[in-house]
Amino acid sequence: MLRVVGAGLPRTATRSLKDALELLLGGRCYHMAEVFEHLDDVPTWRAATRGEEIDWSSFPPDCVAAVDWPASAFWRELADANPDALILLSTRDSAAKWWESADETIFPVLREPVQPEHEEWKQMVLGLLAREIGVDWDDAARAQAFYERHNDQVRREAPADRLLEWRATDGWEPLCQALGVAVPAEPFPRVNTREEWRAPAEQ
Numbered sequence: 064m065l066r067v068v069g070a071g072l073p074r075t076a077t078r079s080l081k082d083a084l085e086l087l088l089g090g091r092c093y094h095m096a097e098v099f100e101h102l103d104d105v106p107t108w109r110a111a112t113r114g115e116e117i118d119w120s121s122f123p124p125d126c127v128a129a130v131d132w133p134a135s136a137f138w139r140e141l142a143d144a145n146p147d148a149l150i151l152l153s154t155r156d157s158a159a160k161w162w163e164s165a166d167e168t169i170f171p172v173l174r175e176p177v178q179p180e181h182e183e184w185k186q187m188v189l190g191l192l193a194r195e196i197g198v199d200w201d202d203a204a205r206a207q208a209f210y211e212r213h214n215d216q217v218r219r220e221a222p223a224d225r226l227l228e229w230r231a232t233d234g235w236e237p238l239c240q241a242l243g244v245a246v247p248a249e250p251f252p253r254v255n256t257r258e259e260w261r262a263p264a265e266q
Contacts (some may be wrong), residue, residue, distance in 0.1 A: 064120075064148070064232075065126060065127065065128060065129055065145040065148045066088055066127050066148055066149065066242065067088070067092075067127070067128035067129070067130070067148055067150045067151050067242070068128075068134075068142045068145060068150050068151065069134050069138065069151050069153065070152045070217045070221065071131075071135055071151065071154060072153075073132050073135075073165065073169055074155070074161055074168060074169065074229075075161065076153055076231035077094060077095075077130045077131035077153060078096065078131070079181060079251070079253055079254050080092070080130045080131075081094040081096070081128075081130055081131070082236075083238065084130070084253060087242060087244050088128060088242070090125075090127030091126045091127065091128075091167050092126060092127065092128040092135075093126045093129040093130070094129075094130055097123070097186060098133065102183070104123065105179065108133045108187050109183070109186070109187045109190060110253070111133075111137055112194055113190075114134075115190060119144035119147070120144040120190070121139045130151065132188070133187065136191050136194075136195060138150065139220065140187035149219070149241050149242065150226045151227050151229060152175075152217045152218070152221070152226060152229065153229050153230070153231075154214055154228060154229070154230055158207035158208075158210040161207070162207050166203070167242060173185065173189065174201070183204075187223050197209075200241040203211060214217060219256070227232060227241045235247060236249040
């Protein structure tokens with residue numbers, strides 16, 4: 064059973080949240096990074112994107128939390144299947160900041176050809192983008208409007224007593240309070256930054 068269902072979009076510190084939640088909860092947190100290690104999950108995500116029925120009570124398997132796409136695109140289904148889970152909406156300061164981050168990191172990957180073994184993964188992500196934003200997902204204004212719309216929908220639809228809205232600057236305390244766990248002594252993780260994405264290209 065999931066203890067945390069992430070509803071936040073990619074590039075809202077979800078990779079840092081993955082590390083943080085794994086430390087707090089002592090188990091695996093599903094994230095897009097996990098998909099690359101478990102490419103056999105991709106057909107299930109593509110089926111979900113097509114609207115096919117998925118057993119969300121057992122997928123993704125062996126996890127205590129799920130953040131980032133593809134899981135957060137199905138936050139409603141996961142929240143329904145895990146009724147005791149915290150719904151975690153991670154956000155950025157603004158839609159413009161979110162777009163700038165996505166446009167410099169994940170979107171360039173989708174604009175270029177990928178290795179053949181990752182083609183089905185790319186089609187999964189493009190299918191999610193088309194479903195969530197539209198076929199013209201690579202338009203700044205449309206994508207930013209989607210960011211605002213998505214977050215507003217989560218705020219309206221998630222039960223208030225289960226919802227935690229969080230930004231990276233909030234650190235450990237809100238998460239720990241909501242989960243009823245102690246605040247770790249170590250600094251909150253900060254990984255997968257734009258600088259890290261740029262580094263390989265600069266080498």
